[in-house]
Amino acid sequence: xxxxxxxxxxxxxxxxxxxxxxxxxxxxxxxxxxxxxxxxxxxxxxxxxxxxxxxxxxxxxxxxxxxxxxxxxxxxxxxxxxxxxxxxxxxxxxxxxxxxxxxxxxxxxxxxxxxxxxxxxxxxxxxxxxxxxxxxxxxxxxxxxxxxxxxxxxxxxxxxxxxxxxxxxxxxxxxxxxxxxxxxxxxxxxxxxxxxxxxxxxxxxxxxxxxxxxxxxxxxxxxxxxxxxxxxxxxxxxxxxxxxxxxxxxxxxxxxxxxxxxxxxxxxxxxxxxxxxxxxxxxxxxxxxxxxxxxxxxxxxxxxxxxxxxxxxxxxxxxxxxxxxxxxxxxxxxxxxxxxxxxxxxxxxxxxxxxxxxxxxxxxxxxxxxxxxxxxxxxxxxxxxxxxxxxxxxxxxxxxxxxxxxxxxxxxxxxxxxxxxxxxxxxxxxxxxx
Ligand code: SF4
Numbered sequence: 294x295x296x297x298x299x300x301x302x303x304x305x306x307x308x309x310x311x312x313x314x315x316x317x318x319x320x321x322x323x324x325x326x327x328x329x330x331x332x333x334x335x336x337x338x339x340x341x342x343x344x345x346x347x348x349x350x351x352x353x354x355x356x357x358x359x360x361x362x363x364x365x366x367x368x369x370x371x372x373x374x375x376x377x378x379x380x381x382x383x384x385x386x387x388x389x390x391x392x393x394x395x396x397x398x399x400x401x402x403x404x405x406x407x408x409x410x411x412x413x414x415x416x417x418x419x420x421x422x423x424x425x426x427x428x429x430x431x432x433x434x435x436x437x438x439x440x441x442x443x444x445x446x447x448x449x450x451x452x453x454x455x456x457x458x459x460x461x462x463x464x465x466x467x468x469x470x471x472x473x474x475x476x477x478x479x480x481x482x483x484x485x486x487x488x489x490x491x492x493x494x495x496x497x498x499x500x501x502x503x504x505x506x507x508x509x510x511x512x513x514x515x516x517x518x519x520x521x522x523x524x525x526x527x528x529x530x531x532x533x534x535x536x537x538x539x540x541x542x543x544x545x546x547x548x549x550x551x552x553x554x555x556x557x558x559x560x561x562x563x564x565x566x567x568x569x570x571x572x573x574x575x576x577x578x579x580x581x582x583x584x585x586x587x588x589x590x591x592x593x594x595x596x597x598x599x600x601x602x603x604x605x606x607x608x609x610x611x612x613x614x615x616x617x618x619x620x621x622x623x624x625x626x627x628x629x630x631x632x633x634x635x636x637x638x639x640x641x642x643x644x645x646x647x648x649x650x651x652x653x654x655x656x657x658x659x660x661x662x663x664x665x666x667x668x669x670x671x672x673x674x675x676x677x678x679x680x681x682x683x684x685x686x687x688x689x690x691x692x693x694x695x696x697x698x699x700x701x702x703x704x705x706x707x708x709x710x711x712x713x714x715x716x717x718x719x720x721x722x723x724x725x726x727x
Pocket of ligand 1: 355356
């Protein structure tokens with residue numbers, strides 16, 4: 294088990310992860326360290342990120358590409374890391390979306406600038422995850438647990454922060470809880486059962502840390518579901534911390550997490566295998582086993598928070614969300630976030646949310662397609678307020694736009710037919726619906 298990567302293509306390199314959520318990028322780096330791969334989150338994005346990313350983009354690229362390119366160039370031009378010592382985690386993708394072009398385009402830029410030795414890590418099941426060396430199976434399991442744990446802590450943050458009575462206390466709790474989780478995840482050489490027990494114990498400690506945040510839940514806030522393109526939705530730099538702005542405007546947010554995307558890609562893999570007549574194949578058996586073990590691990594970690602997410606339950610199966618989108622977008626023909634955003638909006642309406650924000654990079658085809666069907670979605674969901682926001686890194690002032698949206702949300706909240714389970718004190722089960 295983990296610890297020695299000599300002979301692996303990553304030996305002698307540091308893998309950098311573009312940040313999606315703060316918790317996610319830290320925990321996934323810890324998972325890589327658990328098998329002996331030096332891994333770190335990319336340093337925080339800033340104005341120089343946009344400057345460098347913009348200098349080597351034509352303006353037609355999506356914001357996540359500009360941010361990732363700018364963050365990587367920042368490390369290289371300042372000489373913080375030598376190109377031959379660096380690896381960049383960049384998931385691969387086929388299909389029509391521009392996402393599949395990020396890696397090839399960045400490679401081209403690095404070569405032109407003399408940084409051609411930067412290695413790209415794009416692990417896929419098609420190549421047996423060979424890019425991460427012989428510990429691939431162990432790493433995949435630990436990475437999944439790390440990701441679920443990170444998502445759960447992020448979810449707790451959004452559950453608690455709007456009700457904190459000491460500004461900054463919930464963010465500080467998240468920072469501590471993620472640190473505790475990372476220290477558990479990165480321990481090398483453990484058997485799977487030992488690792489799971491260690492992560493569960495770390496999450497219990499993290500939960501306790503959140504319980505020490507002073508809160509007042511006596512005035513429940515309207516709940517806003519946040520969907521959209523995965524990077525822009527979760528990366529607070531790209532979306533100008535829109536969740537915090539909703540909280541400042543009096544709301545509370547329920548954001549679609551990274552785990553949701555993993556379940557979607559799993560479901561899509563099953564669908565593809567069936568489509569190509571591989572229902573009875575070793576590949577399908579492998580896909581089913583993966584689903585089974587991921588579900589088992591997820592349950593084990595979720596149990597730590599029993600009662601905390603009453604009223605905030607995620608769908609039992611992602612295919613439920615895909616089916617909810619069907620009246621508007623056909624799941625077999627419409628792929629990616631547009632499908633999830635539309636289906637999840639309907640799901641969240643049924644959970645009693647008071648509004649939906651769909652977050653996207655400027656010109657993102659997911660946002661454009663979802664926006665086209667939202668008027669029907671809203672009409673079918675009792676005129677639920679749905680707002681699509683686009684971000685291009687220019688820091689437009691959105692306060693008024695959000696205030697108007699929050700007015701609509703409050704108005705809907707007073708007249709809505711589907712009531713939600715209101716948040717009780719954190720640590721106790723939610724209170725009665727209203
Ligand atoms: S999902 Fe949107 S932002 Fe991401 S690559 Fe595709 S078009 Fe660009």
